[in-house]
Amino acid sequence: MVYYLSGLAILLGINLIAIWGLDLHFGLTGINSFAYIVFQAVGGYAAALTALKPPAAYGSFETYVGGFNLPFPLPLVAAAAAGALIAVPIGLIAMRRLRADYQAMAMLVLSLIATGLANAQTKLVNGPAGLALIPQPFAGVFTLSRDGYNWIFLGLTAVCCVLAWWVARGISRSPYGRLLRAVRDSESAVSALGRNPNALRMSVLITGGALAGLSGGLLVEYVTAWGPSSWLYPETFLFLTALIVGGRGNLAGGALGAFLVPILIVEATRHLPAFGYPGLIDSLDWVAIGAILLAFLWFRPKGLLPERKRVFRPAGGGPGAARPRAGLAGGRVESP
Amino acid sequence: MTAGPGAAAAGAPGTLLQVEGLACHFGGVRAVQNATFTVSQGTITGLIGPNGAGKSTVINLISGRTKPDRGSVHFDGKPITGLRPHEVARQGIVRTFQQANVFGGMTVLENLLVGATPWAGESLLAALGPRRAWSREQAGLLERARDILARFGLEDIADDYAGALSGGQRRLVELMRALMARPELLLLDEPMAGVNPALALSIAQRLEELRDEGMTMLMVEHELRLVEKLCDPVVVMAAGRVLAEGSMAELQANQEVIDAYLGGDGGH
Numbered sequence: 001m002v003y004y005l006s007g008l009a010i011l012l013g014i015n016l017i018a019i020w021g022l023d024l025h026f027g028l029t030g031i032n033s034f035a036y037i038v039f040q041a042v043g044g045y046a047a048a049l050t051a052l053k054p055p056a057a058y059g060s061f062e063t064y065v066g067g068f069n070l071p072f073p074l075p076l077v078a079a080a081a082a083g084a085l086i087a088v089p090i091g092l093i094a095m096r097r098l099r100a101d102y103q104a105m106a107m108l109v110l111s112l113i114a115t116g117l118a119n120a121q122t123k124l125v126n127g128p129a130g131l132a133l134i135p136q137p138f139a140g141v142f143t144l145s146r147d148g149y150n151w152i153f154l155g156l157t158a159v160c161c162v163l164a165w166w167v168a169r170g171i172s173r174s175p176y177g178r179l180l181r182a183v184r185d186s187e188s189a190v191s192a193l194g195r196n197p198n199a200l201r202m203s204v205l206i207t208g209g210a211l212a213g214l215s216g217g218l219l220v221e222y223v224t225a226w227g228p229s230s231w232l233y234p235e236t237f238l239f240l241t242a243l244i245v246g247g248r249g250n251l252a253g254g255a256l257g258a259f260l261v262p263i264l265i266v267e268a269t270r271h272l273p274a275f276g277y278p279g280l281i282d283s284l285d286w287v288a289i290g291a292i293l294l295a296f297l298w299f300r301p302k303g304l305l306p307e308r309k310r311v312f313r314p315a316g317g318g319p320g321a322a323r324p325r326a327g328l329a330g331g332r333v334e335s336p
Numbered sequence: 337m338t339a340g341p342g343a344a345a346a347g348a349p350g351t352l353l354q355v356e357g358l359a360c361h362f363g364g365v366r367a368v369q370n371a372t373f374t375v376s377q378g379t380i381t382g383l384i385g386p387n388g389a390g391k392s393t394v395i396n397l398i399s400g401r402t403k404p405d406r407g408s409v410h411f412d413g414k415p416i417t418g419l420r421p422h423e424v425a426r427q428g429i430v431r432t433f434q435q436a437n438v439f440g441g442m443t444v445l446e447n448l449l450v451g452a453t454p455w456a457g458e459s460l461l462a463a464l465g466p467r468r469a470w471s472r473e474q475a476g477l478l479e480r481a482r483d484i485l486a487r488f489g490l491e492d493i494a495d496d497y498a499g500a501l502s503g504g505q506r507r508l509v510e511l512m513r514a515l516m517a518r519p520e521l522l523l524l525d526e527p528m529a530g531v532n533p534a535l536a537l538s539i540a541q542r543l544e545e546l547r548d549e550g551m552t553m554l555m556v557e558h559e560l561r562l563v564e565k566l567c568d569p570v571v572v573m574a575a576g577r578v579l580a581e582g583s584m585a586e587l588q589a590n591q592e593v594i595d596a597y598l599g600g601d602g603g604h
Contacts (some may be wrong), residue, residue: 167464174463175455175470178442182450185439185499189510192399193432193517194425194453203460312445312478313496 006150008263013157014218016258017164020251021211022239024168027248027307028177029204030184032104032154034236035090035111036212039083041118041331044220045215046082047075048134051221059132061125072137076217084121089204090266095201098253107219111233118228137221153222160218164211168251170209172196180204181249233287238262241293258303263313321324352377352521353429354554357430358397358407367393369576371407380543380553382567384560386597391556391571392434395525398554400424400494401433405451411521424596425453428520432527434556436506438513440499444490447498447509450479452530477516484512488542504531508539515546522546524555528562560584560598573599 018040025033049066057067070078094106095255119128136149137156144152172178179200182190188196221227238261246257269285350525353375360368368390375381383391396402398409408417411427417429428581439447456462456475457470463602485491488508493495493501498509507527526544528536549555557563563570564584570578570589574596580587 075402076366077364103338133600165423169467171460171463173467175458176460176463179444179458181442182439186437186443188341188421188433189437189513190450192425192431192437193513194422195458196420196422196428198516307441308496309497310446311444336548 003147003150004130005223006147006154008267010150010157010208010222011219011306012258012263013154013161014215014222015239015262016161016255017218018168018169018212018215019239019242019246019254019258020164022243022266023248023251023254024180024204024208024211026240026256027243027250027254028156028172029183029201029203030100032100032107032204033201033205034107034233035094035114036107036208036239037231037233037236038090038111038114039209040219040235041226042077042082042086042214044218044231045131045216046213047079047217047220048131048226049125051075051079051135052131052133053135058100060133062129062133063115063123064125064131065123066290075137075221076214079217079220080210083216084206084210086213087202090209091202091205095198095205108233110317111236115228115232123299125299126227128228130225130230131220134224134226135222136224140289157222160214164214165251167207167211169252171204172249172251178230205226209259222309238266238289241289241296243302244293244296247305247307249307251302252306253305253307257303261292265292350377352410352412353398353408353554354408355398355409356410357393358394358404358409359404360393360397360404368397368404368474371573371576371578373571373578373581376553376569377552377553378547378550379569380547380555380567382563382570383554383556383573384558384563384570384597385573385579389597392525393576394573395431395523395554395556398424399523410483427515428519429523430514430519430521431515431523432507432510432525434529436503436510437504438498438509438531438589440497443495444485444498444501444509444512445481445494445539446476447513448516449477451513452477452480453517454556466596474561481516483514483521484515488512497504500541505537505598511539511542522551522553524553526556526558528557528559536562576603 021109022036025031028238048069049064049124050070052064052067053069054067055063088111090107090125093110094103097103106204118125121127125131142149168203171180178194179190183197183200190197202225223311242257242261243254244257245261247253265288266285269281269288272281351374355374356372358368358371371390371394383394385391389453393402397404400419400423408415410416411429414425414427415428424473424575455473457473462469482494484584485494491506492506493505498506501509511527528539531539536559543566547553555567557567568583569581570584570587571581571595579596580590580593582590587600
């Protein structure tokens with residue numbers, strides 16, 4: 001039980017980092033980041049390929065490039081860096097056209113292509129079978145029980161969560177974050193005021209990509225395996241649903257969504273008494289997630305904890321500190 | 337692409353913006369053909385003409401939103417033809433839009449803060465650094481924003497979401513936000529459209545004050561009484577061409593202009 005709960009807490013933390021990263025893309029900047037899972041996937045592979053020993057060390061039972069056997073924390077650093085780097089080609093392809101519907105479609109297609117690529121290239125990341133036996137951080141350093149190791153990993157996850165929180169909060173309260181929200185509301189007005197909306201989008205795609213990469217690295221180091229079936233395109237919509245349910249543009253909203261959707265809904269259904277044919281409950285999970293997404297988009301598009309209104313203290317009330325005030329349900333007036 | 341020495345030499349003293357031989361088409365429609373005119377420092381230059389005359393397209397061509405097929409635009413003697421919108425804005429030309437274009441999910445004060453440029457604190461690095469790095473600058477800009485709000489008598493809506501405002505108020509927010517950028521040239525695309533007459537008059541007064549302080553404006557407008565009150569000189573366009581350029585009084589005596597636009601009574 002302790003093992004189960006600490007494992008769940010680790011997954012919550014990993015999802016939290018990913019959802020905060022997605023919030024930078026989607027909530028703050030309004031990018032329809034439908035290839036988001038690819039950032040996490042690439043981070044996962046980067047961590048795996050840097051942590052694994054060369055294929056020969058395992059009797060070549062899996063084939064892949066790399067295998068550098070780097071010690072902690074380098075695989076996680078590589079994961080974040082890979083997530084940031086992959087943002088550049090994804091951004092260049094998906095943001096060639098300004099229209100949001102084009103961007104969404106291009107992102108989705110990129111996600112499908114990435115899955116196809118990982119499946120087809122067996123020499124790259126071992127094809128559809130995926131990578132296994134990925135060394136965990138501090139492996140062999142401590143002699144710990146399974147439970148004990150989980151606590152160590154939970155601590156590591158918590159540190160990464162704090163880091164992600166610090167990045168997301170720094171951005172959301174800063175003038176840079178304000179510009180990103182301006183891009184979300186009106187790109188043409190942003191460029192008429194002398195800023196390049198595409199450069200702003202690219203910078204946030206990279207930052208959010210780094211957080212997704214980090215979450216992928218952590219996930220892979222925790223579960224010690226990673227394959228194309230772990231990051232199919234619907235996983236992006238699991239994160240999106242979490243963000244929309246919890247509240248985009250609000251760190252607490254992302255956290256609430258991270259708890260409610262991937263943990264509460266997906267985990268709770270695992271404890272249902274079995275009914276129907278095997279796999280029915282898993283499929284119903286996705287039906288439920290889709291239905292929740294639609295219900296929120298219809299009835300509460302701003303989520304349970306909506307973005308807060310930024311109200312500045314009156315002149316003379318301090319050195320220009322912006323104190324977000326929790327308005328009634330996110331502000332006195334609703335914008336259309 | 338840039339015009340030769342002829343164009344630069346043609347810039348009389350006091351010429352801030354020089355548009356020469358500008359042309360552009362959309363499909364088979366020649367939206368603008370060979371448009372040539374100048375905007376002098378410290379004037380509110382009007383740009384009038386019937387619907388479809390190409391006025392807004394000219395604004396889009398100057399501001400970089402549309403790329404011209406031919407012709408050149410010089411600002412303060414420098415070629416700006418074909419620059420992208422944000423590059424044009426950085427030269428000191430800020431525009432407003434025909435449909436008031438505000439950041440609806442942000443408060444009026446936040447809209448104004450985004451207008452201020454350039455900002456040391458708006459980089460990603462500054463966002464990840466300590467708040468001290470930008471809070472002082474922001475305090476100064478907030479003060480300036482509140483001054484502008486006070487000048488327009490709109491302190492009350494400072495913390496309202498811009499998306500919740502009326503159409504007329506949104507136009508004012510857009511104008512105030514443009515002023516935060518301290519532009520040298522303000523391009524106004526029908527700033528009074530959809531604004532009630534009282535508010536339109538008050539906007540007109542603000543624009544006159546700004547002109548008296550030395551700001552230059554190029555303004556597309558349909559309300560001829562306001563054009564007569566505010567704009568000198570006025571450029572008349574019809575069917576993508578510039579018909580005439582001069583004071584409203586001169587234009588009202590110009591038969592070609594009367595036929596094309598003003599009609600018999602010189603106004604509506």
